[in-house]
Amino acid sequence: MDVLHDGAGTFITTGVPGNEGTQASKLALNSVGSNIQLYQTPLNNSLEPNTGYRLSFMAYSNTGHDVTVKLFKHTNGAILYAPDFTANLGTSWQNFTTEFNTSGYFSGNVTDPRFQFWIAPFAVAGDIYYIDNVRLEKLPPPNPTVKGNAPTGTNVPITAKISVNFSTAMDQGSVNSSFSTIPATTGSFSWIGNTMIYTPSNLAYNTTYNVIIGIGSKDMTGKMILSAYTWSFNHRERTTSYGHRTTPNGITEPVTTRLNVTFSKAMNKSSAESAFWTIPATTGSFSWSGNMMIYTPATNLNYGTKYNAWISTGAKIWQVITCHRFSAGHSLPNP
Numbered sequence: 001m002d003v004l005h006d007g008a009g010t011f012i013t014t015g016v017p018g019n020e021g022t023q024a025s026k027l028a029l030n031s032v033g034s035n036i037q038l039y040q041t042p043l044n045n046s047l048e049p050n051t052g053y054r055l056s057f058m059a060y061s062n063t064g065h066d067v068t069v070k071l072f073k074h075t076n077g078a079i080l081y082a083p084d085f086t087a088n089l090g091t092s093w094q095n096f097t098t099e100f101n102t103s104g105y106f107s108g109n110v111t112d113p114r115f116q117f118w119i120a121p122f123a124v125a126g127d128i129y130y131i132d133n134v135r136l137e138k139l140p141p142p143n144p145t146v147k148g149n150a151p152t153g154t155n156v157p158i159t160a161k162i163s164v165n166f167s168t169a170m171d172q173g174s175v176n177s178s179f180s181t182i183p184a185t186t187g188s189f190s191w192i193g194n195t196m197i198y199t200p201s202n203l204a205y206n207t208t209y210n211v212i213i214g215i216g217s218k219d220m221t222g223k224m225i226l227s228a229y230t231w232s233f234n235h236r237e238r239t240t241s242y243g244h245r246t247t248p249n250g251i252t253e254p255v256t257t258r259l260n261v262t263f264s265k266a267m268n269k270s271s272a273e274s275a276f277w278t279i280p281a282t283t284g285s286f287s288w289s290g291n292m293m294i295y296t297p298a299t300n301l302n303y304g305t306k307y308n309a310w311i312s313t314g315a316k317i318w319q320v321i322t323c324h325r326f327s328a329g330h331s332l333p334n335p
Contacts (some may be wrong), residue, residue, distance in 0.1 A: 001211040024132040027332055031125050038117040038131065041074045045138075046109040048080055052139035056097040061089045065122040067129065069098075074114040080111050081105050093132075099139065144168050146229045149211070154234040158205060162198040162333075164213060169194055169220045178214030183207065208234045224244040255300040259309055263291040273313070279308045 047053075049088040053137070055069060068086045073079035082105060108230060115136065120130060148165040164175075175196055177191045189199035213229040248257050263272070272293055273286045284297040300309065 003158055021280075026292060027119065027129040027131075029125060029127045031118075032127075033124050034120055035188050036118075036120040036123055038129075039114050041114045042111060043113055043115060045115055045135065046111040047071075047102060047106070049105075049107050050140070051103075052099060052101045052142065054081070054097065054099045054137045054139055055135070056095065056137075057087075057134040058093050058095055059087060059089055060094060060130055062091060062128045063126070064089055064091050065124070065126070065127055065129075067122065067131075068118040070116040070118055070187070071113055071316075072116070074112045077114075081110060089129075093130075095133075141168075141219075141221055141223060143226050144170060144217070145225065146213060149229075150230055151233045156233045156235050158203055158235050160233075160235075162200065162211060163195055163199055163277065164198075165195045166217075166219070167194070170196070171218050171220055171222075172196070175213070175217040176317070178212075178216035180212045180214065182210040182212070183216055185209070203235055205235050216217045224237050252302075255303060256295075257301065259295040261293045261295075261311060262295070266291055267293070269293070275311050277310050279310070280305065282307075 025038060026234065027036075029036070057069075059067065061067075061141050066086055066089050068084055070084050071080070071082040082100045082102060085096075085100075087096040111127075117129075117131060119127075121241075134334075145167045146164055148163075150163045151160045161179075164179075166175075172189075172191055179189075179196070179198060181200075183204075185200045186202055187198050189198045190199070210230060210232045213225065215224055215226075215228050218224040248259070261272075261276075261279075269288060276286075276293070276295060280296045280302075282301070283299075284295050287294045287296070295309075
């Protein structure tokens with residue numbers, strides 16, 4: 001390694017007791033300046049983008065004054081290749097380790113880094129720094145993780161798609177195979193970058209779904225997620241194709257009652273009317289008041305009878321039990 005020192009002092013690389021063996025770097029400062037550093041360039045290997053590295057070294061100073069480690073472009077200290085790391089030195093040998101990722105610093109391999117121990121901000125005359133066992137190692141790629149998912153919570157629209165965003169490019173087939181829901185569903189998969197999108201075809205209203213990304217999911221290097229990732233969401237009642245308010249809904253309704261359905265939005269009237277029926281079957285006519293559909297049976301409803309009224313297959317029902325409206329001195333007819 002090389003030394004820059006605009007004060008006065010000595011730099012010794014041999015014969016100094018190290019943490020291991022008898023070789024260590026010693027920087028003794030008789031006076032200080034604004035540019036005191038121990039550095040190396042070039043490194044043995046180029047730096048790779050989007051890659052994790054581990055820096056480790058042994059160090060101390062006779063006063064416990066600190067040192068900052070930097071990694072930047074050799075000819076331009078303003079172009080960083082990694083975040084700075086400041087070691088809180090003591091007065092005896094200690095091991096220092098930091099890990100970092102080059103993501104966001106450069107896009108292609110770089111062969112011109114300067115690896116620097118920056119002492120100027122901390123040193124005073126009389127300081128002696130000792131540095132040994134410096135290592136810069138590339139870390140193995142991390143296991144993939146889930147960075148985001150949707151939908152979540154309650155009141156999720158029935159048309160919602162399920163999406164999972166991963167930390168890295170994935171083996172899409174392995175993710176698709178490891179995906180499941182409880183209750184089970186059917187659907188199709190598509191991908192946008194690192195995001196899997198599942199379009200279900202048979203979700204149900206008022207149902208909580210648990211989504212599972214199994215440990216069989218792996219990235220393009222073969223690394224699998226370390227544990228299954230799960231979350232849940234709940235589908236709300238259908239409000240876009242049928243009403244969420246219905247009347248009547250009691251057990252002593254008059255036989256002349258009309259059935260009203262208030263929709264959450266303006267409807268295609270003929271489609272809503274075609275989707276309506278009752279059990280027992282009735283005949284009648286429709287009218288509308290804004291978003292409210294009004295069904296008027298052609299004849300009086302039967303006494304003591306429970307009527308189920310439906311809007312579309314699988315939609316909710318409301319129940320009406322009718323009786324004759326009466327006043328004092330009258331009684332209900334026999335059913």
